[in-house]
Amino acid sequence: MTLDLSTIRTVLFDMDGVLYRGDQVLAGVDELWRWLEAQGVHYACITNNASRTPAQFTQKLADMGLQVPPERIITSALTTNVWLRERAPQGTTAYAVGMDGLRDVLFGDGYFVEQTERPAYVVVGADFELTYAKLRTACLAIRAGAQFIGTNPDKTFPAEEGIVPGCGALLAALEAATDVQPMVIGKPERAMFDTALHLLHAQATTTLMVGDRIDTDID
Incomplete structure (x- = not known):
């Protein structure tokens, strides 16, 4: 071609x-x-x-x-926010595992309400400050019925020092812990x-x- x-x-x-x-x-x-x-x-x-x-x-x-x-x-993160707003009304609750790029677009203007217990959505993006507590909260919310959303499927990330875990690795961990497959929005x-x-x-x-x-x- x-x-x-x-x-x-x-x-x-x-x-x-x-x-x-x-x-x-x-x-x-x-x-x-x-x-x-x-x-x-x-x-x-x-x-x-x-x-x-x-x-x-x-x-x-x-x-x-x-x-x-x-x-x-x-x-x-921007695309995920657009996708969610086409489906969820203002005031919908969500829990985010991620950094500024995700949290700012989701919660910055108040459209989505951040909630750790029984949110409507769990949205997961790259998080270079990930803790077990964040994974635990996300796992419990998904098991309680929250819709599981991933910003992107990349299992690895090209850092200056080498290849490191990406968002897809976090999604895989939560999928293993919940038996729920995420809806992935990114490329x-x-x-x-x-x-x-x-x-x-x-x-x-x-x-x-x-x-x-x-x-x-x-x-």
Whole structure:
């Protein structure tokens, strides 16, 4: 199959492992973005990493010399929030295992109410400060009937020092403890790409995805 790049108007870039590893930008990224701009091709970042908010990712990229505004960064946490709001009314209770990137979008404006006992949803994202207590609370809530939601399926995460456990590893632990399979929202699920196309006013037929994992970026 031959790809006709002349038809591409938008390019979506995965972030971890594609633009950078840890805090080190990968070679050629800035030059590629300047070339795309010269060709009139829009680009944005789409990541399964739910640990940071778009604004925090903007700052991380800026620290590495890359300039991307928050509105051009779509995270799995953002997509999960959109998916949930299409199905749950304001005031619905939820318990989140995750970091700022997930907690801010879920609870920041008060749409969802954080609750540890018998919440309607348990939402799990990457959590680099994970404790047994968090897993225990999530496990009990799921066993009590909460709907089990995962922001993304990535079992591992490319850190600067090497490969470390990702969100998928947390989901696997909770699935083993509850016998409940999570509903996963992030890449490669369609909801992630539909959200990106909607927010960027782009068309699927003229959009290219660039990633480093066939199982989550392309499949």
